[in-house]
Amino acid sequence: MPSQLEELVSFLHSDQPAVRQIALDNLVGFSTGANAVIFKYDNYRALTDLKILTKDKSKVIVQQSTTILANLCDDVTMRKLIIKDVEFLQYLSWKICDLTNASADIMCILLSNLAKEDTITGLFSFVKNQDDDIPLDKNVFKSTKVMDCLMDCFVKGYDRKLNEYATYDYLAYFFADVSRFKMGREYFIQAQEYDDVVPISKLLVFTEKYDSKTRREGVAYTIKNSLFDSEKHESLLLNEEINILPYILLPIASAKDSEIDEEDLFNLPDELQLLPADKVRDPIPEIICVHLESILLLCTTKSGREYLRSKSVYPLVRELHKNIDHEDIGEVSHRIVNMLMRGEPENQVVEEVVEKSAEDGEMDEAEQEEDEESDDDEAIVEVL
Known part of the structure; x- marks a missing residue:
């Protein structure tokens, strides 16, 4: 015998609109956590019903049914069934x-x-x-x-x-x-x-949209993931229509970084040389870490390291490390400093070391699963 909640789920395909609405009103709260198991009733029939309801003429019904589907994505089986x-x-x-x-x-x-x-x-x-x-x-x-x-x-x-x-x-x-x-x-x-525009160049401006954590965080991860193909770094750094470096550096910079000497200051990208007095760093340390990991990825190639040195990235990271007391920021900053300030190895390959450093501490459950088809995807960050 189905439980009362399972019966309620079955009302999602009732012929009566009022009954479907009552079912949705009551089911939204059960679409997260352990209670979500009720949507597996009758061989996951509810998923089909909910997808149909997302096309309803009622704004409330569409929002409620879409909300339930979004919540049910926490269950891997139901997520796979939806996207199938x-x-x-x-x-x-x-x-x-x-x-x-x-x-x-x-x-x-x-x-x-x-x-x-x-x-x-x-x-x-x-x-x-x-x-x-x-x-x-x-x-x-x-x-x-x-x-x-x-x-x-x-x-x-x-x-x-x-x-x-x-x-x-x-x-x-x-x-x-x-x-x-x-x-x-x-x-x-x-x-x-x-x-004829490179999409990443359209996203860069949102790295400093401080009124929207969602935008900044998602864009920061998109930038980082886009840097895992090191053969593209030179174009991303040198193409003036993309100009990626300033938008990675601006969120980690502050107008109070007073100990950058004049020579280093004028080697910084133009966008960072005359910061307004009210310029502050990104308020979320975790987002700052993502940008630091992007810098670390740009250290993958010798040409990338030389370019970052020429743009005074080290003094900027040094000021960040000095002024922000955060374990993860300190750790990634230290790795960047090691890559930029040590001499260039003659016969040593550093790419694997840098990529491993960039991914450390950022792997989540989905990334920990083995991907037999592509080694590239194992090191990429997924935002949950």
């Missing part, structure tokens, strides 16, 4: 780009949660179907690829500038997760056909 439905994944990703969608932000959370699965890379092949009922504003979106459109939502739509109901902040976590995969990293560091 390619048609639903297509609907979800395109619906986020509907600028009239009042539930876009909770859908961004669901999408970012689904991105824990390797099959999320299928999203890169989604192209707009002209027969699709979901509207796409051609004045905003110039590409028919959903990944490009999601990027436009994030970049152009912050602070509700495209959709009065959405900030698209949680797409930052989605970007961070897809950048764990080689296909994702290649997307972020290569110019895209529709606008």
